[in-house]
Amino acid sequence: MKALVLAGGSGTRLRPITHTLAKQLVPVANKPVLFYGLEAIAAAGIEEVGVVVGATHASITEAVGDGSAFGLRITYLPQSSPLGLAHGVLIAREYLGDDDFVMYLGDNFIVGGITGLVDGFRRDRPDAHIMLTRVSDPRQFGVAELDARGRVVDLVEKPQEPKSDLALVGVYLFSAAVHDAVARLTPSRRGELEITDAIRSMLRSGLKVRSSLVSGYWKDTGSVADMLEVNRLVLESVEARFDGTVDEHSELIGPVVVSHGAVIERSRIVGPAVIGQDAHVLDSIIGPNTSIADKCRVFGSEIQHSIILPRASLEGVRCVESSLIGQDVAVTAAPGVRGTHRLVLGDHSKVRIDV
Structure with a gap:
């Protein structure tokens, strides 16, 4: 066959x-x-x-x-x-x-x-x-x-x-x-x-x-x-695994996969979630049902129920949920009123979000 x-x-x-x-x-x-x-x-x-x-x-x-x-x-x-x-x-x-x-x-x-x-x-x-x-x-x-x-x-x-x-x-x-x-x-x-x-x-x-x-x-x-x-x-079926680096100021709750080369600093990650190879999460909250791909950067941000593709970055962005963010996308903060954001962003996009 x-x-x-x-x-x-x-x-x-x-x-x-x-x-x-x-x-x-x-x-x-x-x-x-x-x-x-x-x-x-x-x-x-x-x-x-x-x-x-x-x-x-x-x-x-x-x-x-x-x-x-x-x-x-x-x-x-x-x-x-x-x-x-x-x-x-x-x-x-x-x-x-x-x-x-x-x-x-x-x-x-x-x-x-x-x-x-x-x-x-x-x-x-x-x-x-x-x-x-x-x-x-x-x-x-x-x-x-x-x-x-x-x-x-x-x-x-x-x-x-x-x-x-x-x-x-x-x-x-x-x-x-x-x-x-x-x-x-x-x-x-x-x-x-x-x-x-x-x-x-x-x-x-x-x-x-x-x-x-x-x-x-x-x-x-x-x-x-x-x-x-x-x-x-x-993600509901993943088992916790820590092949990367998680500092003492971070908290991982539930099944979280931290892949080889990934760095988690001063952050809270609630599983189920997967953090890809060589990704860097700093001063952030990653909520459940979220996949962060290889070489992504999430700094000072909050995200949940989302898929982030390789090499994307979120900096200073709060309340991102139910989003699909493409490769090499850059989402950064802009002055304004804080709100909840749902994003579908193609590769190489650059977006400034009110926070």
């Missing part, structure tokens, strides 16, 4: 961060979200992975390399434009050959991995296996309709009047039979080749399509709110 990882999307909902960083590389607990998917694929015993890349291919290939760091063999598959999930399968046809494969969306996050799903597919040999989860607004997703026995009877992409609340999660397993269905597709009203239409075609051809409900947590990390929520979830 092979894996096909789709990492060609542009991440419009995460702009301005994704003007300069692939959305699949935005970090969760200081690790790119794409890496969690690759680790799950490797843990399931899959070694050959095709990664569909688009305009951000240079940054993804630089971060992932040949896959050896994950125990994988990576082949990059260029995509001229993100024209739908099924288009990713279409351009990967030669690479996939007649092998079974798991298709994994590179910006999705699933707690618990996919090992059980892959093992079940190998054992039961359906033509397709989809994962489902209940959502509050199914109109934003591909939606599955099941019969009274729990069998998939229909699939519709972003229906205006959904027949169920069961949305497709961004992991699919296929036999080579999917290629014939994909080859027959025409673009949807969105101008894309929809994977839901391909699976629907397989159903109507009498092929076996299985489904299972996600037992753990799933999130499409396509928005700032989703990224912060996944960051919170991952």
Whole structure:
């Protein structure tokens, strides 16, 4: 079995961060979200992975390399434009050959991995296996309709009047039979080749399509709110570790990771939180659910429930929360009235905040 990882999307909902960083590389607990998917694929015993890349291919290939760091063999598959999930399968046809494969969306996050799903597919040999989860607004997703026995009877992409609340999660397993269905597709009203239409075609051809409900947590990390929520979830599982320097005037409460080379001085850090390598925190309060990346500086500031990317700095800024701050950003204080600040700042920004 092979894996096909789709990492060609542009991440419009995460702009301005994704003007300069692939959305699949935005970090969760200081690790790119794409890496969690690759680790799950490797843990399931899959070694050959095709990664569909688009305009951000240079940054993804630089971060992932040949896959050896994950125990994988990576082949990059260029995509001229993100024209739908099924288009990713279409351009990967030669690479996939007649092998079974798991298709994994590179910006999705699933707690618990996919090992059980892959093992079940190998054992039961359906033509397709989809994962489902209940959502509050199914109109934003591909939606599955099941019969009274729990069998998939229909699939519709972003229906205006959904027949169920069961949305497709961004992991699919296929036999080579999917290629014939994909080859027959025409673009949807969105101008894309929809994977839901391909699976629907397989159903109507009498092929076996299985489904299972996600037992753990799933999130499409396509928005700032989703990224912060996944960051919170991952941080809940961290264990305290102190590889850096923490002075006697600092207080660390709960699970806090202080990475190698990091320096904490006269500060209070409330976990769960992660402080990256060579970061410097001085005279500051770091609240829970916060990831401070490598080589960041937080001086005389307060921040919580946030993700700070590498080499960013906050100086003299109070009450920052629920923020996503890009690489090399500088946030400094300016005279004015103190308030609470929620920031989404792209790389190399410079902002002065009233304090």
